[in-house]
Amino acid sequence: MAEIRFRSDVAVTLVQHVGDDAGVCRAARVSTLGAAAADTAEAAGLVRYLVKHRHGTPFEHGLMTFLVEAPIFVFREWHRHRVGWNYSETSGRYRELEPVFWVPGLERKLKPAPGYKAARPEFVEGDDADHEAIQTSCRLAYRGAWQSYQVMLACGVALEVARAVLPVGIYSSMYATANPRSLMHFLSLRTHEPEAANVSYPQAEIEDCARQMEAAFARLYPLTHAAFCEFGRRAP
Numbered sequence: 602m603a604e605i606r607f608r609s610d611v612a613v614t615l616v617q618h619v620g621d622d623a624g625v626c627r628a629a630r631v632s633t634l635g636a637a638a639a640d641t642a643e644a645a646g647l648v649r650y651l652v653k654h655r656h657g658t659p660f661e662h663g664l665m666t667f668l669v670e671a672p673i674f675v676f677r678e679w680h681r682h683r684v685g686w687n688y689s690e691t692s693g694r695y696r697e698l699e700p701v702f703w704v705p706g707l708e709r710k711l712k713p714a715p716g717y718k719a720a721r722p723e724f725v726e727g728d729d730a731d732h733e734a735i736q737t738s739c740r741l742a743y744r745g746a747w748q749s750y751q752v753m754l755a756c757g758v759a760l761e762v763a764r765a766v767l768p769v770g771i772y773s774s775m776y777a778t779a780n781p782r783s784l785m786h787f788l789s790l791r792t793h794e795p796e797a798a799n800v801s802y803p804q805a806e807i808e809d810c811a812r813q814m815e816a817a818f819a820r821l822y823p824l825t826h827a828a829f830c831e832f833g834r835r836a837p
Contacts, residue, residue, distance in 0.1 A: 603699070605747055607740065608772070609706035611671040611806055613813035616776065620663020622648055622824040625781070628659035645824050652828035657837035660782035660825065661685065667777050667814055672703035674769040675806050678791075685783025690775035693764035697754065701772040702743040704736055709805060711735065722802050743770065781822055785829050786836035788815055798833025 626644050629651055651659055669679075680688065691698070705711065711727035727735070746766050753763035779787065791803040791811040803811070819826040829836075 605700040605702065605744060607702055607704045607743075609704055609709065611675065611809050611813075612669070613810050613817075614668045615817045616666040616668050618663070618665045618817075618821055620781070620822075622822050624663055625651070625659045625822070625825060628662045629656070645827075648824040649828045649831070652825070652837045653832050655835075655837045657782045660785070660837060661780045663781050663822070664778055665781070665784065665814075665817065665821065667817075668774065669777055669810060670772060670774045671806065671810060672770050673773050674703075675804075675810065676773060676775060677769065678804065678807050679777070679810075682779075682783070682787050682790075685780050685786075687778040688775055691773050693767070694761040697760060698750075698764065698767065698771060698773075700747050702739070702747075702768075703770040703772065703806075704739045705732075707732060720802075739770065742768065781818070781825055782836055784814065784818055785825075785834075787811065788818075788829070789834050789836055792834070794834055798835050 622644055626647050629647060650656075669676075676690065710724035711731055712725050714723040714725045717723065746768055749766045750763050753766070754760070788811055789797065789799065790801050791807050792815065793802055793808060794800065815826070
């Protein structure tokens with residue numbers, strides 16, 4: 602039986618991309634220049650105008666595909682983003698899953714802060730005893746679930762049935778593809794920025810994924826990303 606592994610990180614890797622800021626400008630200019638639309642010297646100003654006035658269609662012609670490794674509870678939130686996204690996830694129906702499980706790292710805030718509100722959640726640090734209790738409980742539960750999974754598979758139970766005992770803390774992987782407009786919408790909801798026009802309070806693990814994607818987005822679309830940040834981190 603494979604050895605159970607525990608981790609607390611998430612990993613996002615850019616696999617492929619199409620488009621750039623110049624492509625956004627060409628898509629915007631085609632409405633007035635037709636087939637003659639080309640790169641323009643005023644690219645930064647045009648991109649700023651489009652984001653500021655929320656003309657979003659020109660940002661839908663590119664794409665970025667990411668390979669994501671994260672616990673299933675992250676994907677449960679991620680899949681709520683449907684418009685402009687495509688997903689292909691590892692299937693527990695067709696292959697035996699890997700025994701890799703999430704446990705909170707020592708830097709993870711654990712307890713609701715005083716005055717906690719579901720719409721604006723804030724958390725505080727746990728002490729050493731809290732972390733020890735959580736680590737012990739998680740590992741014990743994961744080992745029991747994995748053993749039950751292996752027992753059912755050894756009995757010839759179908760993968761799609763046996764997986765029912767596995768918790769949402771098990772890691773999965775997926776390809777996630779989005780256009781820049783949809784990615785900006787994702788970032789607006791899955792990152793916490795006090796200066797944003799609409800402040801969001803995402804769970805730490807999906808925010809970690811979002812930050813890794815934002816770094817790639819800023820590198821591939823620097824003008825678009827700068828305008829996104831300038832105008833309140835709202836998708837156009």
